[in-house]
Structure formats: C-alpha cells, structure tokens
Amino acid sequence: xxxxxxxxxxxxxxxxxxxxxxxxxxxxxxxxxxxxxxxxxxxxxxxxxxxxxxxxxxxxxxxxxxxxxxxxxxxxxxxxxxxxxxxxxxxxxxxxxxxxxxxxxxxxxxxxxxxxxxxxxxxxxxxxxxxxxxxxxxxxxxxxxxxxxxxxxxxxxxxxxxxxxxxxxxxxxxxxxxxxxxxxxxxxxxxxxxxxxxxxxxxxxxxxxxxxxxxxxxxxxxxxxxxxxxxxxxxxxxxxxxxxxxxxxxxxxxxxxxxxxxxxxxxxxxxxxxxxxxxxxxxxxxxxxxxxxxxxxxxxxxxxxxxxxxxxxxxxxxxxxxxxxxxxxxxxxxxxxxxxxxxxxxxxxxxxxxxxxxxxx
Amino acid sequence: xxxxxxxxxxxxxxxxxxxxxxxxxxxxxxxxxxxxxxxxxx
Numbered sequence: 208x209x210x211x212x213x214x215x216x217x218x219x220x221x222x223x224x225x226x227x228x229x230x231x232x233x234x235x236x237x238x239x240x241x242x243x244x245x246x247x248x249x250x251x252x253x254x255x256x257x258x259x260x261x262x263x264x265x266x267x268x269x270x271x272x273x274x275x276x277x278x279x280x281x282x283x284x285x286x287x288x289x290x291x292x293x294x295x296x297x298x299x300x301x302x303x304x305x306x307x308x309x310x311x312x313x314x315x316x317x318x319x320x321x322x323x324x325x326x327x328x329x330x331x332x333x334x335x336x337x338x339x340x341x342x343x344x345x346x347x348x349x350x351x352x353x354x355x356x357x358x359x360x361x362x363x364x365x366x367x368x369x370x371x372x373x374x375x376x377x378x379x380x381x382x383x384x385x386x387x388x389x390x391x392x393x394x395x396x397x398x399x400x401x402x403x404x405x406x407x408x409x410x411x412x413x414x415x416x417x418x419x420x421x422x423x424x425x426x427x428x429x430x431x432x433x434x435x436x437x438x439x440x441x442x443x444x445x446x447x448x449x450x451x452x453x454x455x456x457x458x459x460x461x462x463x464x465x466x467x468x469x470x471x472x473x474x475x476x477x478x479x480x481x482x483x484x485x486x487x488x489x490x491x492x493x494x495x496x497x498x499x500x501x502x503x504x505x506x507x508x509x510x511x512x513x514x515x516x517x518x519x520x521x522x523x524x525x526x527x528x529x530x531x532x533x534x535x536x537x538x539x540x541x542x543x544x545x546x547x548x549x550x551x552x553x554x555x556x557x558x559x560x561x562x563x564x565x566x567x568x
Numbered sequence: 569x570x571x572x573x574x575x576x577x578x579x580x581x582x583x584x585x586x587x588x589x590x591x592x593x594x595x596x597x598x599x600x601x602x603x604x605x606x607x608x609x610x
Contacts, residue, residue, distance in 0.1 A: 295585065296585055296588065296589050296592075297589075298589075299585065299586055299589030299590070299593075300589040300590075300592050300593040300596075301593075303589060303590055303593035303594070304593050304596065304597065307597075483586055484584065484586040484587050484589075484590050485586050485589050485590055487590065488589070488590035488593055488594065491594070492593070492594075492597060495597075500601065501597075501600070501601060504606075504607070505600050505601060507608075508600045508605065508606075508607060508608040509596075509597060509600055509608075511608040511609065511610040512596055512600070512608045514610050515608070515610075
C-alpha cells in the first residue's frame with residue numbers, strides 16, 4: 208500500500224527548480240515595468256519636443272495598462288504564472304524599504320492620525336457591508352468575507368478570514384473577484400476624483416490608503432497622483448493592514464460561537480500568525496533611518512530600490528486583472544461590493560476632508 | 569450551541585511570504601549599508 212502511494216506521488220521539486228520556475232514571470236514583470244518607465248520618459252519628451260499638450264502619464268499607469276492588455280487580450284502563458292504571482296512579495300519588500308523615507312517621528316504622528324481614521328473606517332465599513340450583504344440575501348459567510356475584504360485589506364484579509372471561519376472555496380473566490388474588480392475601478396477613478404476636488408497630496412494619499420482595498424492598488428492609486436501621495440497611501444494602508452489580526456479574530460470567535468467554525472486556541476498566537484510581518488520590517492528600517500544608520504546617499508539608494516520593487520508590483524497588478532475571469536463569478540457579490548465601495552469611498556472622503564480641516568492638510 | 573472541538577493545526581515550519589519579503593529587504597539594506605551596493609539608479 209505504502210509502495211503504491213509512493214509510486215503515485217509526484218517527485219519532490221528542488222528549491223533550485225522552484226526558483227528557476229519563477230524567473231520567466233519575474234522577467235516579464237521587469238520588462239513591463241521598465242517599458243512603462245521608458246514610455247513615460249519618451250512620450251513626455253516627444254510631446255514636449257513637438258509642443259503638444261499631452262497629459263503626463265506616469266510609468267505606473269503604463270505598466271498597469273500593458274499588463275492589462277497582455278492578460279486580457281493575449282492571455283498569460285503558464286510559464287509566466289509562478290513568477291507573476293511574486294508581485295505581492297515585491298510589494299512587501301518595497302514597503303519595508305520605503306521605511307527609509309519616513310522618520311519614526313513622522314510615522315508616529317501620521318500613523319496616529321491614520322490609526323484613528325482607520326479604526327473609524329473599519330468599524331463603519333464592516334457594519335455597512337454586513338447590512339448590505341443581508342439586504343441582498345448573500346450567504347452569511349460570503350457577506351463576512353466581502354465585509355473584511357472591503358474594510359481591512361482586500362485579498363490577504365479574505366484569505367486569512369476564509370481559513371479562520373471555515374468559509375467555502377466558492378465564497379472566497381466570489382469575494383476575491385469582487386474586491387479585485389473594484390480595486391481596478393478605484394485605481395482609475397480615484398486620481399480623477401482627487402484632481403477634480405483639488406485634494407492635496409496628503410489628503411489624497413490618506414484617502415487612497417483608507418478606501419482602496421488591496422495594498423498594491425492603494426499604492427498604485429497613490430503613485431498615479433504623486434510620489435508624496437503614494438507615501439501617505441502606503442502608510443495609511445499599512446496601518447489598516449496592521450489591524451487585520453483583530454478583525455479576523457473577532458469573526459473567528461463569532462463563527463465559532465455559532466458552531467460553524469473551529470474554535471480559536473491561543474488568541475495571542477492567533478494575532479501573531481495573522482499580523483503582517485512586513486509592518487515590523489517597515490518600522491525597523493524607519494527606526495534605522497531615524498537614528499542616522501544610513502547616510503543620505505544610502506537612504507536614496509534604499510528609496511530607489513523600493514521604487515524598483517513597486518515597479519514590478521504595478522506590472523503584476525495589470526497582469527493579474529482578468530476581466531473574463533471576474534465576469535464568471537456572477538453579478539450579485541459584485542453589486543454588493545460596488546455599492547459598499549462607493550459608500551466607503553464617500554464616507555472616507557468626508558472623513559479625510561474634515562480631519563484635514565483640523566490637522567491642516 | 570456548543571463550539572466545535574479545537575482543531576490545533578501543526579505550525580508550518582516554512583517562512584511566510586511576509587517574512588521572506590522582510591528578510592530580503594533587510595539583506596538588501598545591509599548590502600547598501602556595507603557599501604557593497606553603492607548606488608541604485610532610478
């Protein structure tokens with residue numbers, strides 16, 4: 208019996224083979240990101256040289272657009288998929304390195320304001336999405352996943368909650384598809400709204416970090432506005448991510464009490480497991496930058512390295528957005544998500560404008 | 569309604585994506601700090 212099982216098992220894959228499988232996709236991410244960078248530089252130079260009134264389109268948008276075209280028109284070949292999936296790794300490494308651009312005092316000050324806004328945003332969003340899910344007759348666990356996805360941090364929160372509340376694969380696929388589709392819409396609409404309302408970089412950055420669900424999309428929406436807005440969007444989004452454990456723990460206890468999920472063991476261990484470790488890395492680099500561990504040139508090198516990491520991330524955002532796949536998931540969760548996201552965007556916009564009035568941003 | 573028995577999952581010995589991202593970023597920061605990478609163009 209054991210021999211029969213052994214015969215049917217796939218041979219173990221070595222680390223070097225796993226690494227080699229990532230290379231084509233990573234090379235594709237780099238090629239798309241770099242093409243975006245070249246397009247930004249050359250098209251702007253060409254338009255300037257010919258005295259055209261052409262809007263300055265950032266590399267972020269080019270990278271996302273190229274990725275979208277490849278994924279939706281040509282389709283992504285299997286060979287690229289493992290490497291393209293690393294875009295989230297680059298995002299997190301980029302955020303850690305971005306810590307060099309924040310002095311710890313700024314993190315404390317901005318993070319304090321962000322934390323207050325994030326707590327209000329999470330509470331309001333969870334309550335509203337739960338109400339909407341019930342009103343539209345969605346399955347309760349799907350409602351929970353959509354609520355967590357839109358209140359905390361998109362796909363990571365949905366995956367963390369799925370395991371904690373024993374949700375179906377189908378429910379989590381629905382919720383992930385809805386959150387990704389809405390993230391893609393936010394990516395293109397937020398900068399337009401921000402410019403139309405003449406929001407400052409600071410206000411816009413906090414708004415993006417509060418209202419855009421996925422960290423990659425929040426970073427991209429910020430970067431499409433300005434560099435300063437991207438910094439604020441990432442800081443606010445990171446604050447939101449840091450609270451993921453508490454929200455997931457709350458839902459895990461709720462569903463366990465109903466007898467529809469396994470009980471939570473040690474709560475401190477649970478919180479540590481769900482805590483996004485890149486937040487600690489970000490704080491460590493920020494601390495080192497604050498105490499002068501890096502020279503000015505080294506800080507610039509770290510910031511540039513973080514930009515390269517984000518470049519790969521933005522290419523990945525476009526590549527993994529597949530409209531056909533999203534349409535397959537059905538309309539109702541998307542409608543609930545869409546209404547919820549509009550409400551959250553409006554609510555957080557008012558919150559940011561009112562707070563900005565008091566804090567002067 | 570009684571709670572389901574606790575399903576104590578075995579801790580996964582592999583490092584998470586988060587932890588890998590932190591380690592790689594810190595390694596890159598160390599290379600920059602030690603001058604092994606002196607300049608990163610953008």
